[in-house]
Amino acid sequence: MQYLLKPCALLLLLLTVFSAYSTTTQLTATQKLVVPKNIIYVIGDGMGPAYTSAYRYFNDDPSTKMVEQTIFDKLLVGMSSTYPDDDTYVTDSAAAATALATSHKTYNGAIAVTKEQQPLTTLLEQAKAAGKTTAVIVTSQINHATPASFLAHNEHRRNYDEIADSYLTNLINGQPVADIMLGGGKRYFIRDDTDLTHGFIEHGYQYIDDIDQLNQLTRIPALGLFADKGLAPALGSKHPTRLMTMTDKALQLVSSRKQPFVMMVEASQIDWCGHSNDISCAMAEMDDLAKTVRLIKAYIDTHPDTLLVMTADHSTGGLSLGRAGTYQWQGQALKQVTMMPNDIAQKMLRSEQPLVFWQQTTQLPLTKEQKLQLTETIMTAKAQKRPQKYLTKALKHLIDTATYTGWTTSGHDAVDVQVFAYGKGYEAFIGHQDNTGIAATIMQMIDQ
Numbered sequence: 001m002q003y004l005l006k007p008c009a010l011l012l013l014l015l016t017v018f019s020a021y022s023t024t025t026q027l028t029a030t031q032k033l034v035v036p037k038n039i040i041y042v043i044g045d046g047m048g049p050a051y052t053s054a055y056r057y058f059n060d061d062p063s064t065k066m067v068e069q070t071i072f073d074k075l076l077v078g079m080s081s082t083y084p085d086d087d088t089y090v091t092d093s094a095a096a097a098t099a100l101a102t103s104h105k106t107y108n109g110a111i112a113v114t115k116e117q118q119p120l121t122t123l124l125e126q127a128k129a130a131g132k133t134t135a136v137i138v139t140s141q142i143n144h145a146t147p148a149s150f151l152a153h154n155e156h157r158r159n160y161d162e163i164a165d166s167y168l169t170n171l172i173n174g175q176p177v178a179d180i181m182l183g184g185g186k187r188y189f190i191r192d193d194t195d196l197t198h199g200f201i202e203h204g205y206q207y208i209d210d211i212d213q214l215n216q217l218t219r220i221p222a223l224g225l226f227a228d229k230g231l232a233p234a235l236g237s238k239h240p241t242r243l244m245t246m247t248d249k250a251l252q253l254v255s256s257r258k259q260p261f262v263m264m265v266e267a268s269q270i271d272w273c274g275h276s277n278d279i280s281c282a283m284a285e286m287d288d289l290a291k292t293v294r295l296i297k298a299y300i301d302t303h304p305d306t307l308l309v310m311t312a313d314h315s316t317g318g319l320s321l322g323r324a325g326t327y328q329w330q331g332q333a334l335k336q337v338t339m340m341p342n343d344i345a346q347k348m349l350r351s352e353q354p355l356v357f358w359q360q361t362t363q364l365p366l367t368k369e370q371k372l373q374l375t376e377t378i379m380t381a382k383a384q385k386r387p388q389k390y391l392t393k394a395l396k397h398l399i400d401t402a403t404y405t406g407w408t409t410s411g412h413d414a415v416d417v418q419v420f421a422y423g424k425g426y427e428a429f430i431g432h433q434d435n436t437g438i439a440a441t442i443m444q445m446i447d448q
């Protein structure tokens with residue numbers, strides 16, 4: 001009897017749990033969506049979970065026993081899958097940005113078009129059509145895959161000139177999709193055959209080309225192109241927090257209007273550091289993003305009708321915090337690296353005392369054997385066709401060895417990425433979702 005009762009009781013328990021679970025999910029499904037007035041959508045390009053973990057240990061205060069939480073830890077609410085509609089689970093930035101901008105999956109390389117190359121409405125187009133102020137702030141060129149997927153439609157991300165052109169032809173109520181565009185890309189907008197900045201000025205835009213002139217932007221619409229392609233990397237830059245500076249300006253501009261706004265902010269270059277397997281580069285980009293997010297959080301604390309949603313489009317490089325069987329990751333040591341490895345290599349090749357220069361710019365100690373090896377590498381590099389490239393690779397390897405950092409690919413990988421949210425309506429992003437789901441929820445919010 002006892003044996004018979006037990007399975008029955010178990011079944012009863014399971015049924016109870018199941019019905020309670022269904023009721024909860026049903027309630028969640030029918031719960032009214034909390035709709036914010038303003039939406040700030042942040043994308044860390046290439047920022048897989050290893051990057052936010054690395055940033056935590058990079059910032060750890062060694063004088064305390066506990067590892068301090070970062071802004072990323074504090075705002076984490078869920079995870080997202082990133083696979084494209086292609087013959088692979090590994091997405092590129094175009095397909096992922098299309099999913100994040102339109103809530104539709106597509107093929108790698110596509111800029112807000114379907115597999116049949118039909119245009120997909122983006123959430124910034126939707127916001128602009130609804131009379132909201134729209135903004136795009138990036139550290140890449142503004143016609144790069146991620147921003148392009150919010151502003152244009154093209155069969156391929158590499159058609160940079162065509163994409164730049166379409167920023168003046170893809171109009172909503174006679175105006176370009178984004179009221180504010182800050183980032184790089186001058187060479188695609190000012191070309192031998194055309195100067196697109198004139199077109200923007202005709203549409204009433206204020207235009208500047210120097211990030212030091214940001215205070216000259218006094219009203220909307222506004223365009224700022226601060227580099228030929230992407231902005232200079234954060235590490236060793238005159239403007240290590242340029243994403244934060246541009247976002248601050250954009251928030252000032254949108255606040256001067258009473259209208260609701262939708263803003264897309266991309267830390268574009270985390271991905272570039274990942275492709276080049278460069279951990280010191282990545283930590284500097286993460287630092288700019290962390291400061292940007294802190295600024296946005298402070299804005300929301302004084303403008304509580306605003307929502308922040310942040311995610312990544314995918315992870316890059318297969319970053320690993322541990323290497324070659326050793327139970328170590330020495331990320332704090334990266335704080336002493338003050339220049340991009342590429343620049344260190346260039347200076348070392350010209351220096352009389354390259355090892356002293358290495359010591360000064362990285363503070364990373366070299367063993368006797370490493371010193372000999374590095375001296376030999378410099379000699380070999382000088383005999384190469386591209387000495388700087390050769391030496392840079394060796395320097396990155398030295399940094400990885402010293403900090404126990406590992407990489408598995410120079411491309412992207414298929415791991416899920418994190419979802420962060422804060423402010424009005426943040427609850428809608430809790431749990432696991434697909435990247436298309438994030439966009440679908442935001443589009444639903446913009447619609448209301």
Ligand SMILES: [Zn+2]
Nearest residue numbers: 046093271316
């Ligand atoms: Zn990438």
